[in-house]
Amino acid sequence: xxxxxxxxxxxxxxxxxxxxxxxxxxxxxxxxxxxxxxxxxxxxxxxxxxxxxxxxxxxxxxxxxxxxxxxxxxxxxxxxxxxxxxxxx
Ligand SMILES: [Zn+2]
Numbered sequence: 050x051x052x053x054x055x056x057x058x059x060x061x062x063x064x065x066x067x068x069x070x071x072x073x074x075x076x077x078x079x080x081x082x083x084x085x086x087x088x089x090x091x092x093x094x095x096x097x098x099x100x101x102x103x104x105x106x107x108x109x110x111x112x113x114x115x116x117x118x119x120x121x122x123x124x125x126x127x128x129x130x131x132x133x134x135x136x137x138x
Contacts (some may be wrong), residue, residue: 053111054062055108057098058099062131064111064112066092066094070108071089073088074086074088074102075087075088075089086101087101090105091106
């Protein structure tokens with residue numbers, strides 16, 4: 050089985066290292082912040098990668114594709130009232 054690898058910034062990363070992907074650009078107000086306006090991709094270690102909006106969408110698409118390859122659990126009975134969130138698929 051091939052590990053799904055994506056590239057974030059200049060780093061190739063297996064998708065299973067990702068814990069979450071930010072929905073909004075980072076803002077913390079720190080004057081020396083290097084990641085203002087970037088999207089945070091949280092890793093399973095105490096670390097994050099940072100990417101722009103397009104990169105973030107690529108990550109989300111890759112994650113969705115990857116998760117879609119797994120056997121879906123049968124707890125998907127909730128009504129899908131968040132269809133506007135599917136437009137990046
Ligand atoms: Zn910051």
